[in-house]
Amino acid sequence: MPHKNPLKVAVLVSGGVDSSMALRLLHAAGHSCTAFYLKIWFQEDFENYWSECPWEDDLKYAKAVCDQVDVPLEVVHLTDEYWNNVVSYIIEEYKCGRTPNPDVLCNTRIKFGAFMDAISGMEFDFVASGHYAKIVHASTAQLDEPSILKLSKDMVKDQTYFLSHLSQAQLKRLIFPLGCIQKDEVRMLAKSFNLPNQDRKDSQGICFLGKIKFSEFVARHIGESEGIILEAENGDYLGNHRGFWFYTIGQRQGLRLPGGPWYVVEKDIKNNVVYVSRNYFSVDKKRRLFRVGSLKWLSGLFPKQINELQCKVRHGPSFYNCSLAMEVDQHGQEVAVVRLSGDDQGLAAGQFAAFYDGRTCIGSGIILESWDDQGYPICEKALEIARMEDKSKLGKPVKIMVKPELSVTTI
Template sequence: MVVSYSINEIKAGCTPNPDMMCNSKIKFGAFVDYLEAKYPTGTWDRVASGHYARIRQTEGGERVLSMSRDERKDQTYFLASLRTDQLERCMFPIGCFAKDEVRMLAQKFELATRDRKDSQGICFLGKVDFDEFIEKHLGTREGLFVEDETKEVMGKHRGYWFHTIGQRKGIGLSHGPWYVSSKDVENNIVYISKNYHNEVRERSSFLCSGFNWIAGITAPQAKGVLRCKVRHGPGMYECKFTETEAGGMARVDIKGKDHGFAPGQYAVFYDDDICIGSAIIRSMPEPLASKAPPRDVS
């Protein structure tokens, strides 16, 4: 399930988030379903996870997802695809601690994980190289690296699916640094630029769909000024959420600018420190540089 989702998104030229899929479908989905089927009601309470997040209870008795005390390590971004009923079945014991405090407690109680480094990469891959994983499922197909501004062909790549928007490492071209600015999936072209962080590429809005509202929130209630994250980390924007006339789509305008929006990426919404849901970024205004046909100067 997680693998097929990731491959399908990558093949479509999008940026998948397998961690979110794994949390909603496996850790707090299939695993909890298995427990409920195997063990009688009342023999267990909830599934505890090591995510940096908190569960709070409203005055009405509803459980809501809240940011952890350590906002630098907060992981509610990865939990925003959970359903409200899944929140009822989980708990996050370390969400009220800072990361350093968790390390100290692990040392104090001589836990086996006390010296383990923070997890990196994609969990289901283990030690498998990501490019090897992609090649196994999608193979290779030679395509062109094209400079976004000049439309000059700068080199060749093994397939657009090996590259993501904003990528710098792994392009392998001289006279850089080069960044992936966009992809033409149909023609297998990867557009690159040395001016990726230029203000002309910054965006302040995007369209999204595939909403998952938690904490009893619905789309109409999400209208107005909220906060949102467009990637894991402490960075957050004030934003305005507006439903569009297009079926199932909404427009999000952020207070500020960001050059890192990519189709397939998740946007996660907050009301103060309460995570109220997520959506998938689908598109954003076209960059000023037009996608004219590449010009081969070799």
Template sequence: MVRVVVSTLPALRPLLRRGSLLNHKPLPRSRLQPWPFCTLSSSPAAGAPSAVVKGEEVALDKHLTRCAAAGIAPLRVAVLVSGGVDSSVALRLLHAAGHRCTAFYLKIWFQEDFRNFWSECPWDEDLKYAQAVCDKIDVPLEVVHLSDEYWNHVVSHMINEYRCGRTPNPDVLCNTRIKFGSFLEAIENLGFDYIASGHYAHVVHPSAENTEAPSVLQLSKDKIKDQTYFLSHLSQSQLRRLLFPLGCITKDEVRRLATQMALPNQGRKDSQGICFLGKVKFSEFVERHIGEKEGIILEAESGDYLGIHRGFWFYTIGQRQGLRLPGGPWYVVEKDVQNNVVFVSRNYYSLDKRRRTFRVGSLNWFDNFGPGNNEQLKCKVRHSPEFHDCTLVKERSEENGDALVVHLAEDDQGLAAGQFAAFYSENVCLGSGIILDSWDKMSFPVCSRALEIAKLADKSSLGKPIRIVNLEHIVKPEQQEEIKVA
């Protein structure tokens, strides 16, 4: 069993008792008042740091602690730990750099009596590892309960978005609203200079001579593990409070350090999937909180009735798995939210279905201006090392306010409304926005027959689904129209 951690910080005691944090409304950015900026260049470097563990010393190259603000006057740093290797190494690097650290474990898993329909408690093992890492260097660990906040600011938003046919990104929302939102607000008056975590990103703060300049979010040294995409919707007031010690090193170096430091979790695998689900399948979570509603699947080009589904919210644009249709492969290309109809196609990747243009709203820029009109940039439309060259055109409408029309230099078949698009200039992340729609003509070209069938109030008149056999490896293309059989 994990021992009960009693807080020494009075402001956090209500959270440890599971009191509500402030209120259940989404956290307004304006409530995050600027902290007095603590410059990172206040004193000269003091030589190479080392990590001391109960008498054992591990020498560290200077580049390993460069993003940990090594060699300056000690800072008070609140370090978010998860029990994983990344956050543990981040804590150890900050500690080796001479900073006064307090570790915080954010418990966002639903309580046993809190909308919980499964018995697994995945946070229990995580907390044990986090405690063991902190014990080795005598760093205090505080456990902060933010389950209510996570439900109200992240999970409920996800459910509402899926009901509307959009695909949100919970990791971006968690960083913006929980880790560096609700938690940052909770410790705002506790005297910490910075908040740190194990994200692979690099924040460059302004110098002592120019403290009014904005902080800059840069790509990490490890381009494969880079997580600037997940941090791209933070505000400038949030960004200037953050340190990411892993931004200057690679994942291989993190693993090597974990071994050299004899971390108890050095062999743990990286976590995968949505953070709050643990071992629960996403489809099970959606079924529990949204339910099922039978609908029909239609071929986009012909309107042919191919089968049934459990509800459009189980599917996202570009999805191939889980359709269970013969004659494929089939891809989800469009959804009729009002009539609960899913449109599919086998021509999702055909050259005549170019997907290079989409619109982005809810814009967030780290400076006050954002990119210029028709500016050439790079963008990411998902967490990936891949970038697209793109051009941005500004527009404004009553429905979406300020928005961007994004023109990609090459096709991307994975554009999904509700996801984030992050924009970059060289190695600097400028900010991001939410994808409003995809496809050049705002939708996949669904034929008029399919659209009319989707509107039918009584779909029982359609009879049995048509069974389409895929014989493209046997017959010629001009004969394939004849292979549809009942």
């Protein structure tokens, strides 16, 4: 680590085990820590869903962890910033049929954006959090060299995908104490430190929703508009939905159609139609070529080689080998055409694609659309039905026949 020792560190705490352990490890190492809890909860409209505010438990646990070692805790209110920079963007993206990633935006625009701006006058050496990732800073003698974002030791928990759109200026101010620790080690350390939240479950789902179901959030802020579900291959009318914005390409859960599994394969935004298929993984449906815009390289510089990289198209331990070909779009913006080494289950426009060179995350961009076959092939009958103005003429949905199992001959 460059810089003086001990360090003056601003530690983001959420009330969970990971951020609590990050705080305690820094404190145990002798650094001067101040904890910060970000209040970004904007869903006062949902207060009738529970008897208490959804963030109160989180703040209670964060305070209990800080009180154990007399670390000061401050609450920073970023509600307006969160609405303006994250939530409003998410709503507009869903209205356009895309699938944004709020966790990536939360890191770039709020946790390591608006929060860093809010404490800029406090002269902290670094900002720390409980993310599973590693940042390698240049030595004191080479401070002009870029800081590097690397995969964490725990490949399942690794969160570099969510951090892949940060700027070099943001990286230089960050440290992640859990980057060299496995999740099960964090749990064991939490017990040895006797943390008040040592047995607390990890939070799941979108960062700002808390206990609210995603469908409830979408219904409240975008509304509902009944449309139809059509089978892509034959145009059969299978049922109704509440609005195309509730669905994403590759989605399997929540369709409530018998005889599955069914997958969302395309969405007709203009006519509010969702196309589904049971043949999503058939070998002739290539899903390995797509375009990426809004590119950001963590070093601040274009990567030296783009032909032997790895790519993540969602959070998780899985990678594809990939190559990039750079183009300029009609607006003069740099766009990457990405070719994966294998077919993906669902390349959703609006999601992020993160790029890696070995264990180093080099940057990311937003998926624009899939190019293979110009999307999933929809039969002409289905396209004609989608264009019908009066869809009540369709009558009742067809009775779905159970898909026959393939017979296997044994020798």
